[in-house]
Amino acid sequence: MKTSYTKEGETIRDMNGLRTLGKYSLLLMATVVFACSRTAPGPLSSQNGPNAASSSEAALVIRASESPADGDSREPELNATQDGRIILSWVEKTGPKRYALRTSSRNASGWSEPHTVAQGENWFVNWADFPSVIALQDGSLAAHWLVKSGSGTYAYNVNIARSKDDGKTWSKPLVPHRDNTQTEHGFVSLIPLPDGRLGAVWLDGRNMKDVKEDGDDHAPASESMTLRYAAIDQDGNLSDEAQLDERVCECCQTSAAVTSEGAVAVYRDRSQTEVRDIYSVKQINGSWGAPQAVHGDNWEISGCPVNGPAVAADARRVVVAWFTGVGDAPHVKVAFSDDAAATFSGPIQIDDGAATGRVDVLLLPDSSALVCWMSGNAESGAIKVRRVRSDGTLGPPAVIAETDISRSSGFPRMVRLGDEVHFAWTEFGKPSRVRTAVANISAYK
Numbered sequence: 532m533k534t535s536y537t538k539e540g541e542t543i544r545d546m547n548g549l550r551t552l553g554k555y556s557l558l559l560m561a562t563v564v565f566a567c568s569r570t571a572p573g574p575l576s577s578q579n580g581p582n583a584a585s586s587s588e589a590a591l592v593i594r595a596s597e598s599p600a601d602g603d604s605r606e607p608e609l610n611a612t613q614d615g616r617i618i619l620s621w622v623e624k625t626g627p628k629r630y631a632l633r634t635s636s637r638n639a640s641g642w643s644e645p646h647t648v649a650q651g652e653n654w655f656v657n658w659a660d661f662p663s664v665i666a667l668q669d670g671s672l673a674a675h676w677l678v679k680s681g682s683g684t685y686a687y688n689v690n691i692a693r694s695k696d697d698g699k700t701w702s703k704p705l706v707p708h709r710d711n712t713q714t715e716h717g718f719v720s721l722i723p724l725p726d727g728r729l730g731a732v733w734l735d736g737r738n739m740k741d742v743k744e745d746g747d748d749h750a751p752a753s754e755s756m757t758l759r760y761a762a763i764d765q766d767g768n769l770s771d772e773a774q775l776d777e778r779v780c781e782c783c784q785t786s787a788a789v790t791s792e793g794a795v796a797v798y799r800d801r802s803q804t805e806v807r808d809i810y811s812v813k814q815i816n817g818s819w820g821a822p823q824a825v826h827g828d829n830w831e832i833s834g835c836p837v838n839g840p841a842v843a844a845d846a847r848r849v850v851v852a853w854f855t856g857v858g859d860a861p862h863v864k865v866a867f868s869d870d871a872a873a874t875f876s877g878p879i880q881i882d883d884g885a886a887t888g889r890v891d892v893l894l895l896p897d898s899s900a901l902v903c904w905m906s907g908n909a910e911s912g913a914i915k916v917r918r919v920r921s922d923g924t925l926g927p928p929a930v931i932a933e934t935d936i937s938r939s940s941g942f943p944r945m946v947r948l949g950d951e952v953h954f955a956w957t958e959f960g961k962p963s964r965v966r967t968a969v970a971n972i973s974a975y976k
Contacts, residue, residue, distance in 0.1 A: 681713030784839025854888025
């Protein structure tokens with residue numbers, strides 16, 4: 532099985548396309564993302580290695596649910612609130628070039644009436660770099676979206692706003708980076724900090740301001756994408772601005788969570804030899820520590836796979852899920868930590884073959900985890916979910932939805948509300964629709 536890419540420097544300019552960062556990134560093909568093989572997967576034991584064992588539990592029963600997203604909707608995100616609700620946000624196309632960020636919350640009674648956070652005709656809208664809405668410690672909401680900052684294809688800024696009335700009205704947006712370069716700023720993770728402030732982690736291209744998009748030089752870029760952070764108070768003041776990593780993969784999603792010892796962020800690193808493994812960086816006594824590998828897959832790849840990790844935390848318990856294609860063998864893996872992400876256990880392979888990644892992860896009350904991912908090939912695909920314990924025991928996989936694995940299908944998301952796990956994904960079409968489903972996890976206690 533071989534990996535397929537577009538040529539260097541080739542840019543797909545519609546909103547559903549993958550992208551390069553000029554001449555320095557290789558892109559995955561639209562319909563084949565580490566899923567070229569049509570060979571049926573082998574037995575589960577051969578797919579997951581000696582540390583994994585199958586449990587006798589029944590697979591999750593997935594039930595379709597009514598989505599609050601209407602119209603031409605896509606790029607969903609799900610987050611939990613402090614008061615026991617969940618928030619669904621999505622992008623809705625409202626005109627030929629106009630998009631809106633919409634949001635709805637759900638409690639035991641169902642979804643609330645959707646609200647519009649912001650809208651505009653100058654947004655950067657992309658299948659992999661999508662907005663979000665989260666709840667903060669004081670009960671207010673925070674949202675982010677991406678707005679073009681110049682004529683360059685990937686010149687755009689992060690915009691962040693807050694709402695004190697449950698999403699009915701929103702503050703004037705602010706930009707958390709102050710470099711004023713017309714470069715990429717995206718792949719944001721918002722963090723509800725314990726002191727009531729909002730934290731933001733993002734990929735920052737300010738060091739690449741002189742890199743041309745249309746050159747034909749195949750040499751490695753002299754400057755790199757960085758991982759940066761800032762905290763924002765209720766009045767919009769920035770503080771604790773920091774560079775967390777000086778060289779990271781250009782267009783893989785970041786993810787962040789809050790442990791009992793502080794925030795932790797995970798992302799795809801980029802070494803000088805083009806090894807792009809998953810790294811974490813955590814707060815220690817209020818300051819950010821040094822980056823460390825979650826696990827050394829040693830995946831050397833001369834381009835961004837557009838396939839970032841996911842992290843979840845509960846006190847000192849942390850779990851990270853990620854995709855790797857090392858050795859032309861695509862897999863989804865997870866690793867657990869019992870010390871607030873100071874160290875991680877060895878990886879557990881959770882896919883059952885033909886993995887394409889696009890992961891999400893959450894912790895359950897019994898300290899096991901649920902992982903969802905996409906798998907398939909150019910002809911058919913599926914969004915799957917399965918439970919995994921830290922000892923490597925795997926529950927049976929369940930299919931959330933059948934889908935294609937094109938870029939337009941985006942990234943599936945999930946979140947827990949009491950005894951239910953809710954899922955959201957993009958069903959691509961004309962128009963696209965954000966679909967939702969639910970599963971009961973009351974047995975996992």
